[in-house]
Amino acid sequence: MTDELDIRTAIKDTLPTVFGYIGIGLAFGVVSQSVGLSVLMVVLMSAITYAGSAQFIMVSMLVSHNPVVSIMVAVFLVNARMILMSTVVAPYFKKDSMWRNIFIGALLTDESFALSMNKVNYTEHKMSFEWFNTANLIAYFTWMIASGVGALLGQLVAHPERLGLDFALVAMFIGLLYLQVIADRSLAKSLQLIVILAEAVIIYLGLIFIPGNLLLVVGTLLGCATGVVIKHAFY
Amino acid sequence: MLSTSYVLLTIVGCGIVTLLSRTLPFVLLKNHSLPPLVVELLSFVPITIMTALWVTNLFTQHLGHLPSVNYENLFASVPTVITAVITKSLLWIVLVGVVSLAILRAVM
Numbered sequence: 001m002t003d004e005l006d007i008r009t010a011i012k013d014t015l016p017t018v019f020g021y022i023g024i025g026l027a028f029g030v031v032s033q034s035v036g037l038s039v040l041m042v043v044l045m046s047a048i049t050y051a052g053s054a055q056f057i058m059v060s061m062l063v064s065h066n067p068v069v070s071i072m073v074a075v076f077l078v079n080a081r082m083i084l085m086s087t088v089v090a091p092y093f094k095k096d097s098m099w100r101n102i103f104i105g106a107l108l109t110d111e112s113f114a115l116s117m118n119k120v121n122y123t124e125h126k127m128s129f130e131w132f133n134t135a136n137l138i139a140y141f142t143w144m145i146a147s148g149v150g151a152l153l154g155q156l157v158a159h160p161e162r163l164g165l166d167f168a169l170v171a172m173f174i175g176l177l178y179l180q181v182i183a184d185r186s187l188a189k190s191l192q193l194i195v196i197l198a199e200a201v202i203i204y205l206g207l208i209f210i211p212g213n214l215l216l217v218v219g220t221l222l223g224c225a226t227g228v229v230i231k232h233a234f235y
Numbered sequence: 236m237l238s239t240s241y242v243l244l245t246i247v248g249c250g251i252v253t254l255l256s257r258t259l260p261f262v263l264l265k266n267h268s269l270p271p272l273v274v275e276l277l278s279f280v281p282i283t284i285m286t287a288l289w290v291t292n293l294f295t296q297h298l299g300h301l302p303s304v305n306y307e308n309l310f311a312s313v314p315t316v317i318t319a320v321i322t323k324s325l326l327w328i329v330l331v332g333v334v335s336l337a338i339l340r341a342v343m
Contacts, residue, residue, distance in 0.1 A: 016324060016325040016326040017325050019325070019326050019329050019330065020325065020329045023329060023333055036237055037237065037242065041239070041242050041243075041246070044243070044246055045242075045246045048246050048247060048250040049246050049247075049249045049250040049253055050250070050253065051249060051250075051253045054249070054253070058245060058246075058249055062237055062241070062242060062245060063237070068241070068244050068245050068248050069248075071245050071248070071249060072245075072248045072249055072251075072252050075249040075252050075253060076252045076253075076256065079252075079253050079256050079257075080256060081284055082253070082256040082257045083256050083257075083259070083260055084277070084280050084284065085257075085280065085284070086256070086257050086258070086259070086260035086261055087260040087264065087269070087277060088277045088280050088281075089261075090260050090261045090264040090265075091264060091268070091269070091274075093261065094264070094265065098262070098265060101258075101261040101262065101265055102258045102261060102262065104261065105257045105258035105259075105260070105261040105262075106254055106257055106258055107257075108257050110284075110288070113281075114281060114285060117281040161340065162337060162340055162341070163333070163337055164311070164332075164333045164334065164335070164336030164337030164338075164339075164340060165333060166336070167308065167311050167315075167332050167333050167335070167336035168329050168332065168333050170288075170289060170292045170308060170311075170312070170315075170332065171311075171315045171328055171329045171331070171332025171333065172325065172328070172329055172332075173285050173288045173289045173292075174285075174289055174312060174315050174316055174319060174328060174332070175315075175319050175325045175328035175329065176285055176325070177282060177285035177286060177289065178316070178319035178320065178323075178328075179319075179323065179325070180281050180282055180285065181282065182323070184281075184282075186278065187278065187279075192282055195279055195282060195283065196282055196283075196286045199282070199283045199286040199287060199290070200286055200290045203286070203287050203290040203291060204290065204294065204302065207291070207294055207296045207302040208298070208299070208300065208301060208302065209298065209299065211296075211298065212291060212296050215287075215291065216284070216287050216288065216291065219283075219287045220280065220283045220284045220287050221276075223279065223283035223286070223287065224276045224277065224279040224280060224283055225276065227276075227278075227279035227283070228272070228275055228276055228279070231275075
């Protein structure tokens with residue numbers, strides 16, 4: 001990565017991440033089609049809700065005929081981490097217009113968030129609307145197309161789980177985590193490693209008594225608090 | 236069979252929820268700044284959130300009991316991490332991860 005923040009650079013920075021979206025988007029399309037969603041509904045869900053992994057939960061809840069409100073609550077809980085990510089990204093766009101802020105927020109994803117946090121390590125903590133918006137739009141259209149293609153392919157593939165596509169997203173999280181650690185110069189490497197280990201323990205223990213959806217937000221906040229305490233005590 | 240109106244209503248309802256989660260912080264923080272302690276807290280979000288998303292995928296939850304290990308994802312993570320260290324390329328990391336899980340499922 002370089003310190004450039006124009007559209008061309010954004011495309012170059014974002015392209016490696018599209019394979020993650022393609023894998024999981026295809027998987028989402030295949031799965032949704034197999035439980036009875038039409039290709040049109042799959043594409044509409046990706047285009048309108050655009051909620052990544054939460055869409056898998058939506059589909060499973062739709063299939064078991066849950067009330068719409070329950071599904072909305074579940075999606076809110078799964079994507080509540082978006083509130084955290086938006087809060088981190090928003091200060092970079094204070095000088096941009098309200099509409100630009102809303103547009104960046106509306107299409108923010110785990111990957112464009114992680115990629116941008118990686119990017120600012122190379123740009124002296126500057127961010128541009130052009131760069132972020134390009135990263136967002138590439139993610140959005142890739143996701144929409146991949147899920148539609150997945151739904152079409154779903155009619156052909158008998159055992160989609162054999163392809164291992166459901167691991168694409170986990171692999172991407174691993175990659176983004178590693179790239180973040182090696183790129184971030186504002187926090188000491190040893191501190192980052194300790195916080196990652198602490199977070200892993202928090203999540204493991206949290207799995208015992210905090211429902212999975214809530215755990216992502218509670219566990220992340222606890223991990224951040226642990227990081228602040230350790231930083232002030234030892235760094 | 237799922238009715239179109241039920242699916243559409245869910246899609247739009249969940250769309251509104253997701254949109255608000257993503258955009259409200261931008262609207263609220265446009266003219267306000269966060270206290271320094273909160274900024275410091277949030278500086279840990281990228282690594283903690285990615286760790287949380289990864290680790291939750293390594294286990295299967297049984298509320299009230301210890302989680303069980305998802306061996307498929309755990310084993311597939313090993314070559315994925317090694318690839319991350321060697322290549323530092325997201326493309327390779329995702330490809331090796333997916334292929335690892337596919338191979339694991341074929342042999343396990």
